[in-house]
Amino acid sequence: MVHPICKRALETWGETAQMLMVIEEMSELTKEILKNINRHKDNISEIIEETADVEIMLEQLKANYKIEQEVIEYKQKKLLQIEERLNQWKKAE
Helix, strand or coil: CCCHHHHHHHHHHCHHHHHHHHHHHHHHHHHHHHHHHHCCCCCHHHHHHHHHHHHHHHHHHHHHHCCHHHHHHHHHHHHHHHHHHHHHHHHHC
């Protein structure tokens, strides 16, 4: 279920602006992860902040495209596939 504030933000600022914000926030998270890995930067607080921003924007993305249920179902399917790969990986060791 999409948080009411996320729905309100989408309605207030519009779908185009908010979908661009999804991209911007994902980019900022990517940048912080790269800093952490490549530069060995201690930036966990920035990673936390950007992760929260991305999760909020993903809620708006799902609301905008009305794909909440489909994402839930696909995520469950993907997790099962990952579990199968992990089980195969363990057997190969």
